[in-house]
Amino acid sequence: MQEKVIKRYWPIFVIPTLGAFAIGFIWPFIQGVYLSFCSFTTIEKNKWVGLDNYIRALGLDKDFKDPSPLTDSLWFTVAFAIVSIVLINVIAFIFALVLTRGLKGTNIFRTIFFMPNLIGGVVLGYIWKVLINCVLLLVGEPLLALNSTAGFWGLIILMVWQQVGYMMIIYIAGLQSIPESLIEAAQIDGATSMQTLFKIKLPMVMSSITICVFLTLTNSFKLFDQNMALTNGDPANSTTMLALNIYKTFYDRIGASWKGLGQAKAVLFSILVIGISLIQLKATRSKEVQQ
Amino acid sequence: MKKRLLSLALVSVLALSSIVGCSGKKEKEEKGSVYYLSFKPEQDEQWKALAKAYEEKTGVEVTVVTAASGTYETTLASEIQKDEAPTLFQVNGPVGLATWKDYCYDMSGSDFYKELTSDAYALKDGNAVLGVAYVIESYGIITNKKLLETAGYKVEDITSFAKLKEVAEDITARSSELGFSAFSSAGMDSSSDWRFKTHLANLPIYFEYQADGIGTTTAIKGTYLDNYRQIYDLYINNSTCAPNELAAKTGDDSRNEFLQGKAVFFQNGSWEYGNLVGEGKFADGDITMLPIYVGAGDEAKQGLCTGTENYWCVNKDASKEDIEATLDFMKWCVSADGGARDMAEKLGFVIPFKGASETANVFVKQDMENTAAGKTPVSWNFPTMPSEAWKNALGTALTAYAADQTDANWEAVVKAFVDGWKSEYELLGK
Numbered sequence: 001m002q003e004k005v006i007k008r009y010w011p012i013f014v015i016p017t018l019g020a021f022a023i024g025f026i027w028p029f030i031q032g033v034y035l036s037f038c039s040f041t042t043i044e045k046n047k048w049v050g051l052d053n054y055i056r057a058l059g060l061d062k063d064f065k066d067p068s069p070l071t072d073s074l075w076f077t078v079a080f081a082i083v084s085i086v087l088i089n090v091i092a093f094i095f096a097l098v099l100t101r102g103l104k105g106t107n108i109f110r111t112i113f114f115m116p117n118l119i120g121g122v123v124l125g126y127i128w129k130v131l132i133n134c135v136l137l138l139v140g141e142p143l144l145a146l147n148s149t150a151g152f153w154g155l156i157i158l159m160v161w162q163q164v165g166y167m168m169i170i171y172i173a174g175l176q177s178i179p180e181s182l183i184e185a186a187q188i189d190g191a192t193s194m195q196t197l198f199k200i201k202l203p204m205v206m207s208s209i210t211i212c213v214f215l216t217l218t219n220s221f222k223l224f225d226q227n228m229a230l231t232n233g234d235p236a237n238s239t240t241m242l243a244l245n246i247y248k249t250f251y252d253r254i255g256a257s258w259k260g261l262g263q264a265k266a267v268l269f270s271i272l273v274i275g276i277s278l279i280q281l282k283a284t285r286s287k288e289v290q291q
Numbered sequence: 292m293k294k295r296l297l298s299l300a301l302v303s304v305l306a307l308s309s310i311v312g313c314s315g316k317k318e319k320e321e322k323g324s325v326y327y328l329s330f331k332p333e334q335d336e337q338w339k340a341l342a343k344a345y346e347e348k349t350g351v352e353v354t355v356v357t358a359a360s361g362t363y364e365t366t367l368a369s370e371i372q373k374d375e376a377p378t379l380f381q382v383n384g385p386v387g388l389a390t391w392k393d394y395c396y397d398m399s400g401s402d403f404y405k406e407l408t409s410d411a412y413a414l415k416d417g418n419a420v421l422g423v424a425y426v427i428e429s430y431g432i433i434t435n436k437k438l439l440e441t442a443g444y445k446v447e448d449i450t451s452f453a454k455l456k457e458v459a460e461d462i463t464a465r466s467s468e469l470g471f472s473a474f475s476s477a478g479m480d481s482s483s484d485w486r487f488k489t490h491l492a493n494l495p496i497y498f499e500y501q502a503d504g505i506g507t508t509t510a511i512k513g514t515y516l517d518n519y520r521q522i523y524d525l526y527i528n529n530s531t532c533a534p535n536e537l538a539a540k541t542g543d544d545s546r547n548e549f550l551q552g553k554a555v556f557f558q559n560g561s562w563e564y565g566n567l568v569g570e571g572k573f574a575d576g577d578i579t580m581l582p583i584y585v586g587a588g589d590e591a592k593q594g595l596c597t598g599t600e601n602y603w604c605v606n607k608d609a610s611k612e613d614i615e616a617t618l619d620f621m622k623w624c625v626s627a628d629g630g631a632r633d634m635a636e637k638l639g640f641v642i643p644f645k646g647a648s649e650t651a652n653v654f655v656k657q658d659m660e661n662t663a664a665g666k667t668p669v670s671w672n673f674p675t676m677p678s679e680a681w682k683n684a685l686g687t688a689l690t691a692y693a694a695d696q697t698d699a700n701w702e703a704v705v706k707a708f709v710d711g712w713k714s715e716y717e718l719l720g721k
Binding site for chain 1: 294364365368371372384387389390391395398460479480481533536539679680683684687690694714715718719
């Protein structure tokens, strides 16, 4: 009965969302891809230049040296992504383990850990900028604007602080869905708590891990607000991540060709993010177990 | 079945109406309307009040939207593509005009343009008048007269860089006894660094242009960069905080220090008038503005830095009625029986139009006094700076130098200034 109803009414449920998705995402995306082959000031007034923008973005144009090529930001972004994915997931999982033990005040702690997630990235960036600068001043180190090491770790601390709560909730849901009987059976068989963790719990929450790693991976690659508010690429663009690099290409210099170059970089960037996410999704999916 | 069809129909009607919902208003189309995208967040309220006054008088709808600080270009780029695009927008000078030229209406035949007192305030492309400056502003070293007197000096004493240095260093030497410092913090946070990477950098550029008899260049020589260093040194070493803290100091920090009487000098412009004068703040007689002396040129004749980076442009792609309405609104704003008095009193503007009335702004008055006394204002040459990227690189180099004042670090500033200028100009044409 239910299936029949769904079959008949699916358009009512799908069409509004699909429409919004088409208007808000698919159409702008197509326009964006088109513009990456143009030099333009605004969407309407554009001039077709073919592959020029891509040749420049990939550094293949001999007469043109991009002062801030995408590759410069790529390594910083990759390093940031690796460190933040590991830290966020490990810490979130430990919190989840602790907070599924039925301790007193568990709900309060869950709420508090989740809260940083509710604050916008730009606000967080400015707050942490003040905090980190104060600490750097006290220990006599150069401030954020002049200190790329502090910029890197500042971004890591900020992102860990913001995202751990969210990932923790997903892990808690995963841990709670493990049947009691499985854990009990393991205990009766004499498994130590370490063995239960690694042999039972971890494989059983693999689907949560997939989701969390996927989210943290794409979040780190797409990071923009926090990056702009905390370091804005200082010093000398050494803490500029991919998204900020594209933004700066767009607005730091006047002229139609810079907008085209920025757009080409943006298309390359989305291909990269989609590619990495697909590979990662496939890799972790294969480790998931059926209950 | 019927019921289902009915509900389906209802749902689709609902969805359709929400899409089509915003249809045009007829009356508006006949009279035309004005949409002004304003550049000045500090004067948002005053502009809205002016627009309302005009609306009540003529019945023409005037919408004023102000872009958030530092986002004018991005806001304009997205707004101008909309069906209801701004009919009136701003560019910052020749470099900005290059981007928006395709959208600018030629105002040369309009009544509004005839109100302008001098052609020097028009941005032209051939014979076409594409932009018109609507406000003249000045900047310099804003000075707290009372504190200066407490320290034993008078404003009239400071007539050269040497004297300014003497006064500033004496105040620094006695700062713990006096309870205040010479300069408010020269913060290098992005909310404040434009005062040094753009406005202060105008001085070495101005003197070089004067010496070479030019108005713009693609290869700056940096003849007066030693003077730039002198004045920057003075700012950062005679300030309310240690030089290595400047990297994090904001524009608000600097202004608040000045407002709280913690510093005698504060480099900023006439647009700060509303922030500094008023209830619980300074009175008109308490503050004044000194020229920024850098030890170059004829200092006895140096005036404030006076110019504009606010040009009005009318959107060519707007409907004919809207363009007419916009030009009428602009004319009303600057004419004596229209908004000119509000422009002077409420916005504190000096406007280069025939109907201008006297402003309350003490800094602008100071500028007029200086000019009357035979001093030459320093013109604004920063619209000839090649790009934001150039300014940012200079800002970073200055910040690094402030934290560690070595010759090597100053070399980096010179490199960002001179070499950066050349390479950025090369990139501009690409």
